[in-house]
Amino acid sequence: MENNYTMVAKTLFGFEDLLERELLQLGAMHIKKGVRNVSFEGDLGFMYKCNLALRTAIKILKPIKTFKVKDEQDLYDQVYKMSWEKYMKSSGTLAVDATVHSEKFTHSKYVALKTKDAIVDKFRDTTGERPNVDLRFPDLKINVHIDRNTCTISLDSSGESLHRRGYKTATNIAPINEVLAAGLVMLSGWDGQCDFMDPMCGSGTILAEAAMIACNIPPNLMRKEFAFERWQDWDVDLFEKIEESLLNKTRDFHHKIIGYDTAPSAVAKAKDNVKNAHLEEFISIERQDFFTTEKAGDHKLHILFNPPYGERLDIDMESFYKSIGDTLKQGYPGTDAWFITSNLEALKHVGLRPSRKIHVFNAKLESRLVKYVMYEGSKKAKYQDD
CATH class of the missing domain: 3.30.2130.30 (VC0802-like)
Structure with missing residues (x-):
């Protein structure tokens, strides 16, 4: 060739x-x-x-x-x-x-x-x-x-970094980078075959990336420009053909993607971003405090979120991370729960033993992506409590 x-x-x-x-x-x-x-x-x-x-x-x-x-x-x-x-x-x-x-x-x-x-x-x-x-x-x-x-x-050939997908007009404090969000969804092994939830969704980045992965939607369709569009060999017909062939490979999604956040401003921003990405039919976002919720139904659930690390919110880390563990233990049987944190000390207060830890970076922060498997019934207590 x-x-x-x-x-x-x-x-x-x-x-x-x-x-x-x-x-x-x-x-x-x-x-x-x-x-x-x-x-x-x-x-x-x-x-x-x-x-x-x-x-x-x-x-x-x-x-x-x-x-x-x-x-x-x-x-x-x-x-x-x-x-x-x-x-x-x-x-x-x-x-x-x-x-x-x-x-x-x-x-x-x-x-x-x-x-x-x-x-x-x-x-x-x-x-x-x-x-x-x-x-x-x-x-x-x-x-x-x-x-x-x-x-x-x-x-x-790209110009502006490819993490700038084009759907985010509104962000929260310390928003997660779109490439990082997509990578975390992929590392967590979610394949769109069950419900997905981000219980601390901020501006909705993880939700949007999860929806695009589930439906096999190309992530950068919304971008205004790529650098190669100004090159001397720019072939607009070829580009449109490639775009069309990728769009023909999108697939149906038959489950739910749910986002919670306690801040009304975060919920509004997340809804805006999801709308900009044309993903409203797949994603629902509500104002909810995760710590007062429980799983609806007995179907399998995949949770992935980016909780506060202390850099962005003034909270009591010990009780916050303990509440994460308690909520998962009491309210979310039959769930694979993943989250990313750079606060390795706070992880000790979750009160559950992670089944996986993956070394990643969030910007310059050395972090861990951790997985907790919440079993149905008595297995939950048997395997999860330290």
Whole structure:
């Protein structure tokens, strides 16, 4: 397949296996897992597909040049030599960002500046016209990655981070990132075959991601723009064909997705976001205090939530986490309950033994995704109480 090329999908720490599985299911070739990234091969249409359909990717990069680099001047010279006219016009706009893991290159902003200077100077020297910098909506977004003395120059096909799905207009304090929410739903093993509940739903991110997973709805349909739409090889017909083929793979969902929150403002925001995502038919949100609720009916229930860690609410952690355990024990038999927390001390007060603990990060906070299996009847007391 001569039209295939290598791409790199970036992700959150701990989500590499999820992303690898997603890429495999989409039909990627030559998949290789890294740290916070997975590389793979595909063609132009597949790049469009990845941006639309991957739930755990933050960016899709297209590497165009890799070379050894000695110092800043060497970087400038090598970038200057590249054929930038293939990727943009001299009248266009660009933005450069850089990540560096190197003893020689210690300042990512300076690396980005030198790269930008080399591209701009090349155009000015060859055409007499220079591109301008536009950090918000550039025609070409360029990523520079230096690892020790190896430099990779890539085109950023996504633009704004893919966690910005486009459905969230309203958020609460410390909202959970959409990619993190989708990854947690996937890590928890929920497959849309039973009811789902987020008892502390905030602005509704976990609910929206769970609904899209259940119905196999591509997560990034609502986005206003991808960076590749400004590329010289932008193929709108191909993009629309890919979009249509993904929409044809959506599936029916025959269970309920329920959200609770005690704050009226959170309930209103969550309802707005769910409406923006066109997911109202799958999700119901109520103002409820989880600690006063119990499970309705005897069907299986899958719970996933992001309780306060102390960073965002002034609460008594010990009694709060004890109440989580008590509510699950007394009111939710036949339930798989998962939640994420960075407060590892508070976990001791839940009073239940987790059946799984998965190491994840919420932004920069080292966290655990924990699972509690609430059995029906006497097993519940036998296996759960310490």
